[in-house]
Amino acid sequence: RFKSSTVKECIHTILMEKLANVEYVPEEMPQLTKSLSEMIKDRLKEEGFDRYKMVVQVVIGEQRGEGVNMAARCFWDADTDSYAHDVFMNDSLFCVVAAFGCFYY
């Protein structure tokens, strides 16, 4: 069962340790997002959601006072599939990680 609380905790810990003192540098962000998403995906696989397909989305944006609104919508079986997301905020950037788990039949 995809437990969003544990997943969220995983994401949170990873974000905290990876983004604690990161400044927003536009050139570095693509690499960072990729590495983050891979890292989170691997971590979630370790958690043992064997029968779940994991989709991890990482968005990093710069904090300049503008308003941001992000939303997700899923076409899935709400009984088994779930998602978890966590937001990390810095002085210079914000990072939104959304992990979706879809059940394998």
Next chain:
Amino acid sequence: MEGDKRRTKEDTWKSEELRKHLRTSEADSKNEDQKHREKKLQKEKSVYDTDTHKHERKDRGKSKERTKERERFKSSERDRDKMRERERRKEHQREEDRVRYKDKLHESSLEKERYSISKGRESNREQDKKHKRHEIKQIDTQDNLKSFEGRDKEHHRRRESRHHLEEEKKRSKERERRHTEKKDNDTKKSIDKFLAYKIEEVERVHKFQKDQELDKERERRHRENKEHSIRPGKERLSKERSHKHYEKDEEEKHKSKRSREGSSHRDREGQLADVYERVKSRENERTRRDLRNSEHKEEDKIQEQMSPQHVSRTVRDKGQLIEKEERDTRQEEMKNTRIYNSDTGFDDFSANYEDDFEDYEDDFEDDDKSGKERDAEENLSEIPFSRTSEIEEIRRAISAENDRICTSLPKKIENETKEPVMERQYPSVRNSYGGIFMDFQLANQRQSGRSMASKQKKRSSELLPLIDLDFSVSFSLLDLPPVNEYDMYIRNFGKMNTKQAYVQCNEDNLERDTQTEEVETLEKWTQHPGKSAIVSGGPTTNQDISVNGTPTPKIDSQRLTNFLRSACRVIAVLLEEDQVATEPRWQQRSRQTSLSISDSCFQLNTNQPFLHDRKVSCLHFSQVQRQTLLSVHGLPEKASVGLLNRKSIICVWNIWQPSSPQKVLICDSEVICCCFSPNKTTLVFAGTTDGSLLVWDLREDSRMRLQMMINGIDWTFRVPTFSTDGILLSVNHTSPILAVEPVSTSLYTDKNYGLLSLSYQEEMSGPPFQIASMDENGTLNMWVVIELRKVDLAGSQTDLGLVPGGKVKLVHSSTMELSNSLFPKDVHQRMPQTLTIKFLSSDPNHFIVGTNIGLVGHGTRNGLKVLPKLFRPQESRLRSISISAIDFFPFGKPLFLVGCSDGSIRLYQMTSEYPLMQWNDSTNGQPIIALQWALTRPAVFFVLDASSNIYIWDLLENDLLPVAKQTVPSENVVTMTLLGEPEKTNGLLGIVLAKESGQIDIQYVKKKWALPQPEECEKLHLVLLQSF
């Protein structure tokens, strides 16, 4: 032909695919079978492709042939499809044939059939053409069989034998047919090739339409292929060994499989028997049906008939499925071998090819014929029906398949398990023949992928109805509102640790310079029109001084007032002199009165309203301030001014200001004598006729006193500050006071005071001094003058004689009865009357008293007896002559002059009882009124007698007679006093004469009497010594 075929190719394929899609959509569960079929088809194709590909590689020179062959193959396939389409129309008619044919196929198990056929055919062909090759092949097959048999003898043989038995029954029929037909066919071979394809296609169409039969048909197709390939393959001897080995391997596998399948085979045997029977019955039915068809029976019946068939088929199918699979496996194995063979042995392929078709043609020609015949009969009427029925059949088949699949899941699993096994075989095959490595792998992968996909598809199809997908609620991942301006500012600048670098330009700190001096302003007031001398003014305050930075000098207000006071006097005097100069009349008159003894004279202006008709009774010069003169004016003879009528007036004059008196003092009783205080001129003492002693304090504020406007001039009339009148009755004088004398404590200091008169003038307290007052009865009172520190404006309760606001009072010190103490008893019997008293200036304790009996008493203040006790005249008899004037020698020697009423003048020495000199009858018997030493010359003295004669005595010049005698012509002179300043040697000496009319004249004595002569005192001393 080929072009046409190509053109149609796409269409046909499309249609086929369409149909597949139809099937898949309608019955997903059927997929497996379909896939199997598809797979096989694809395999075949791939095999073809690969074959052709290899051929191309190996020998390009033969490419044309091969391409032709390929094209033929392809065309055959295409034709098949095309034909299928065509044949479908005829399906219905051919059903019977199909069924029959099918049954035949069913009856003949594949291997046997094939073997038998091949054997059969080959036997025919051997005879015809290729003995050797066929033999070899036969050997191969036989070897196979042999080895097969050798290893699995009993089983195989049994089976085979049984099969053979059954088959041979069929085959015999078939062969009979074929052989009969062959004869015809051989003639038509070339023409019929196409037909043969058609027939093939017909068969295939049947396969497709009837899923159950497809596998079998495919087997047949395989067989065809095999037959194509087998023969050439067998011709290759070089590779036989490997081939054998391979076959052996395969056979081993076959064995294993067969051992597994043995049971099913046995079952099958039973089934087959049943099937055979059924087929027979069906054939019977078919014959019947044919009849019916020919009779144009209705579709329903046919369908009804078909449904039992169908049922039977399904029943069969179950068994057949297994068979099929077995066959598939075997076929695949066989294929592989034969494909290889085909690869190697293509040389004869084309040649054999036709033969193959011939064989097929042989097989189906009979069917064709019958079908064609029927076609002709039934085509028109049955075409629509056939389509609908076809669809119906397909549907049924699909439903049946679905049911079967549901029930036969375990079988599927079997299939699934088997497939991997099959797949495993291929690698081994590949390994043995490295050249074709890639192709097999691809194929296998595709196959496996397909199988997996099919599985997944099936799973998904099963699961999809269970799973309901829905759009879940959209999740809000992040909602970050825009930061407002203030927060932004705070974030940027509000932090504690942020550094803000300031730049200070000092732009707003402007400075402007002005070079003009600041305007000084002062506030002033003006008046318009200017009525008086002052038309403008304003505060010239100390602020300006302080602003300028000069410290305001500390003003000693006392010193300033002192200065102003003295300055005022000087100025007043100067003004007075100017006034005198401007008034020649007054000045002339004064000059006119100049006497023979005087150089010049002037008058004090006693022409004051309050001084009219007053007789000057006394004149007194201050000892300290020689210019200050007191004039005592007595009561007027006729009342003029009401207020001052009964009062006597004392005027204080400054002789430098003769125009008016300095101060005017008034008192109620008649003043007889007066004097100044010894050290300063601030106090005036006066003795009155009623025995009271009066004190005036000249420093008092004039506003406290009576002020009177007389003829436009303010006059201040000062009442006495202190009066002994009415108080101290026990000690006070009861008779008129004749003389008042100040008694200085020290005459020596007196001179110093005189020098420093200005500085000490206003001192509050000087050295204490006493006032001695003596009345007619010989009572001498000593008074102490006390200055009060505190001024009581309301008046004092204890000091009743003190005027309110007064500061000076007299305290009685001692009283002395001169008549009793001074005079001896003989003198005392004559009741001497004291008239005048003088204190010795050098020793204030000593005083001398003049009496009315011609004697001068000598006494001291402390009552001690001193010698001489009395100063007697030269004639030692007592006469009643009064002593009118006494004057001490002012130059230090203890000498004094005494004037008597009989006109005699005596000069006494303090130490001798009798006079040094005595001049009688110098005035012709006229009583002497006044007598005074000249202040500037010791040897000169002045005498005034009652007849207004002034005598000047110069003892150095003449010690017997006066040197000059001057008679005042106009009127009677009341009194006289001398004015002069002994300290100065300018020789200024004046005589102040008070006349009866009240005038006061001042005569300046001529210089010969005024100017001192050298060593005058010594000469005088000699003269005096000579007179002894």
